[in-house]
Amino acid sequence: MLFMDILILFSAILSSSWIILQGAYYTDKVIMDKLNGSFSFRVSIIVAVKDEPKELIEKLVENLSRIEYDNYEVIIVSDDSEEKFEELKALPVPPNFSLFRRDFQGGRKAGALNYGIEKSTGEILIFLDSEARVEPDFLSRILPYMNKYEAVAMRLRIRNPESKLQRLYSEMTDFSMNSLFKGRWLRGLPIFPNGSAFSIRKETVVKVGYWREGIIAEDLEMGIRLFLKGVTVAYADDVVVETLAPFSWKDLFEQMKRWAYGSGQLMIYSLSMARKGIKGIEGIIYANQWGIYPLFILMLLIAGLVYPFLTSSILAWIFGLSIFLLSSFLLSIRSRMEEYDIRIPTLMLTAFLTGYFLGALRTKFKWKVTPKIGINDDLWIPWEVNLISFLFLLAGTLDITGEDLVRDVTHGAILLIISLIVLAIP
Template identity: 60%
Template structure:
């Protein structure tokens, strides 16, 4: 077997293994939690906001003002320019709410969160996004969980589904919660918090040094750091935080690209988890899943360009592609997908490939806030997916001169990537 064949089959195994692990983790088994107690300690809810519609913030304030908790505060930290911040000042705030603006918004979202923490006085810290909506007993449940763990990830649920894309996104979120959070938690694997719904003791956050400023995936980074510092993050499946889904394909693409960029940026740091044994190795895979998904396709693309000097076996290409497709089929069946659209995996491959690659080289990255309100559809010509599709097309043309099957596979991948709207 030639060297390039070994690389192709190994990349297929790695990409497929994570897809199959997700299906293995998936479970609907219940989690036994301790009985809910009374309020335990002052809680500070911190929300970083930027370029949010005033109606979103107004609804957030109304929602959080109805919490049944004796002692809590809400701190809204805005990184908006002065003219946009002015639009928020008309919102009526309860006495335990604060709306502040950072004159110098450095450190990205993590910088805003650290600023909010510096203003807080709670023993329990809760971090939410602007579109988050919770039940009145939310903080009571969080307080109960933080008696058992120093930090806890909360369950996300997508609300207000208005189109097919949002239904698809909701299904992905539900599966992720039942697999990567509930399933991994029940197996004793490290939980990595979602920055949209996360709670931690103030003393613990202070001990590990707060949020890491400047990184794109601040939630993934703090999850890695908590694991390396021996802090076990719990998972509260019974504490639901409702969120919103992107309204269109462009928003979803840029959101997924941001996730992948953050993962690629943290690759060297995430690999340090391997020193912690099997759980650390699995944790490193989780942290780099956005790079693992498209890895197989990257290898095929490179193999195509190298085909004039490095020959490869069509049997290896066929068997590797069959393995990847079979694992994807198992994933689809296991996740009980009701709505399916080929544009979702095509979008994921393009977004993860481009985002992770840029993150690896710490390329200049412009943060795009995913819009939270419905708006008119805009014409979107997806640049990155088209460039990636073109690269597969060129690679296929080069390969086709000597290898029919390999070239055909590359052509098909190129066409599939073009179905994104």
Template identity: 30%
Template sequence: MTTTTPPRRRRRAPTRIERAAGKAAALQKPRVILAGLLLLALTSVMLLDGYLRAEVGGDQRVRDGASASEVPDTILDGGPIITFRGGQATTVSVPAKTIALTFDDGPNPTYTPDVLKILDQYDVPATFFLVGSMVSRYPDIVEDMVEQGNEVGVHTFTHVDLSYQSEARIRREMTQTQLALAGAAGITTTLFRAPYSSKTDAVDNYSWPVYKELGADGYTSVFVDTDSDDWKKPGVSKIVEWATPSGTSGASVLMHDAGGDREQTVEALPVYIKKMKAKGYTFTTVSGVIEAQNASRRQSSGTAGPEQGATGEQLPGVPNGQRGARGSATSRLQAAHREATGATLYEGKALVGAVAVAEWTVPTLSVGLAVVGVAVMGRFGMMLILARRHYRQRNKRRFSWGPPVTRPVSVIVPAYNEKECIANTLKSLARSTHPIEIIVVDDGSTDGTSEIARSAADSLGMANVRVIRQENAGKPAALNNGVRSASHDIVVMMDGDTVFEADTVRQLVQPFADPEVGAVAGNAKVGNRDTVIGAWQHIEYVMGFNLDRRMYDLLRCMPTIPGAIGAFRREAVLEVGGMSEDTLAEDTDITIAIHRAGRRVVYQEHARAWTEAPGSLKQLWSQRYRWSYGTMQALWKHRKSLTDKGPSGRFGRVGMPLVVVFQIVTPVFAPLIDVFTVYSMIFIDLKAALLAWCAVLGIQLVCAAYAFRLDGEKYRFLLMMPLQQLAYRQMMYLVLIHSCITALTGGRLRWQKLKRTGEVGTPAGVG
């Protein structure tokens, strides 16, 4: 054993990269928060979209047949309009030969514009009772409706029967609809029609308190005299017949411009208008009916006063004489309308804006997630097929890389504060069945790692160990130092916390019998799998890494040689400039560089190394963040591989797209899939959503079980997989999102040291 110690030098000033590293470290928490806020924002958008579609907070209950003992007879037997002037409930009837044409449940992007076009063509005003969620989704239609001179009223926000709702829910339904109207058309309204209402004689003991409460808030409740029952789709002639009042009676007529297929309503509307005009009827709005009654009362009492609104108060901006017929009702500010100002206007515009975002985001995400789901399932299928082919090909008795590789190789062990593990690492190498020299590069350790390494080598009688000490410069620098110091043409790289089986090095170097091979990836195993984190990472290593590597090997586009176990031709490493400090994932970086140099990278599943999984969630986050961010850096650094030609361009043509799609893009979308799943379970169809989730889990279990079979692992660890999907996977998603944000905002971290226990040794019975 020999030891090389560099001369002591003055501590150098931090480089630009190191200063950037410090800044990046300082940004860790803000970026985690930003990642969480991004996911929260997307979740909020989905909930808003669900609320608009009444999937969240929807209530389909409709009350029918309740007693009306508490409702005054004057209301039950009165006209279709109930006002609460001065706190006294009174009804208003529609004058003879007058039609107050009303439409419910809109706006609808298909039918409402057709209805508006017909009304404009025949110069007929109408009153539209709008559902707030629809207003917020189609604000342009409402704006056109109001500009055309029609009147609007509130029909709640989610079309619920208010008699079942709490006082808070009632106020929320009204307020949200008013905000939607403010954002869409810059107005609010005093008119209200309850969903599922009909004539005043249907008011009961449950709904009457609601009308009184809303009346106290200044609302005028509107019912019907004649119902077209167009929702039944009985045909044009029946709709016209049912909407026609008897004799010369005036009527509040109900039709629908939304809530289903309204083609028959659109066809019946011009027929109805022409029929009623031929009978001498005029058309007006609900406010027109109220104003007509007010004018009649003033005339009867011989008094005249200012123009009164739907609830009797003075309405600024409404000229005298403007009522009834559409020709004189072209003002934007109808009698029941109020101009939205101040906070109401801005909150309304914010609501409409948020809904616009949700309307665009949720469908886009749905399509994107569908594409991602198909791609992921396709990848699972491809992995199973290619992994099986790889296994059968490499385990044939006649399979050979070429003449056995028996010449000595150099094993490089970069170490930074590895006092807990370095002795076990050297002990495992001492059992190697292949001739090796061992180079331990101590990267400025402060815990006596080099002394422990020398002591372990002496106690094991290992004369083939060299310990090189250097000032702390990072893992890539330590590896490069080892490569320069290596005596042999093949170098094996391993981590200072990793242990090899006795036959690992021999198995790992056999592919170098093929002169095309420039590097070999080994099979990393989790040693401390008896912990929860260890078990989760064990599943990930076997399924996510080793099954992947079989596929990438056959496709000749291996993206990463793991730092825990990999072998390289020394000349190949030197040819690409050694281990680069440009990225945090030096292993991925050099693997891609070797591909681009025209050399082949393969996977040797029989060469096993045992490593220690992080002991805490914090350490796990740190490890995976470094991997994820480093991979992104490496891919960006080698982005020009996409245009490489010939055999050296295979990684750019095949490997780069696969890694970007399946290691970055699809995992970023994965949290949204889970959010959609939970959303569906709670608000849509629990059974169907749960079945879909179990189906996906089943497919993953099949893949994992097959991977365990190929690697000869015990299936009992798969019992942890459902919990892994619920907890561990979510953390990995957040790490990846965190890495994406870091990549977008810039920054770099240096080699991070995880706390190790040194509990991983060569498994019993192995080697």
């Protein structure tokens, strides 16, 4: 009993601590960084695309062509089919834009980005996604940071959120930028770049060995590597890159599952940050947050499934559940989100559990581009939800039929309630 109690309490404390930290990091404070406004950099903006609508790329070209800066180029690297690429080639582009197609499409997105680096002529490299949109003074804002720092992460903002899902995602993104980026930056903690809005000196990316190909979360891996090599990634809160939210719950689920897979895939590598002390340990927690979020709920499931071979006490379950729910409640208050939907925590639970587990096992992963247009599919239920709900149902049934009436009925009831909550989708 003591062994399982320790595991349950440890998982509850770890999951709750990260939830509480996010709330503690959150800040509305305006960052005033002393920057040198004089610069004359040659800039290369690199965008990797695959299976994106032609109209989206056309609007990207139109947006980036309006940048008010003389010395920059835009490199679009396509991993599309030859037929799709011919459509893109027909798009009118300014002279400082180049469109390439990779004949050998290995290395996933990182391979395409590395291809773009080889084709680039700029001293400063900026990596954006195809749906990114920037203001005309974008380079005038980011380049003063590049005078001072080797690498800079920029603020993401969701543009034109229309549906409830998109408004939820927009609020989640704003909270993440104020907490995990701005809040952590002000506390001197390592910043892990978002590949959708990241700038780095070319000499730096060459020095550290380019993007690591074949990795799902190539931006997280790059952040870990830069931290280990002593390169500071700054955060520019006033440099905004607008992007789009997933259109449907299915798209959101697949995106969160991909994040979790990438985190699980890098779990062992991320542990090397421990040699950097307290900041490194916090970095490990950040890098594995997709596995830490659902860890406590996972331990309750395991405790239910291993009964009666290993038992645990009511006290451990109640205490663990209390601090987990309290920390989640405090975070919900701190986040100041106006929208709420029970599908968000249930999607996170199932997507993170399955994605992180599969990533840690290094199973085969098929990359799915997150569509930015589509049909609303509120009636869609991922198979992972059904599986996890069934496992909680099975664990609850095993426990509730045990010999210790009070303990086993309590454990079983908790597991059965979780099973029902998971099925809150849709």
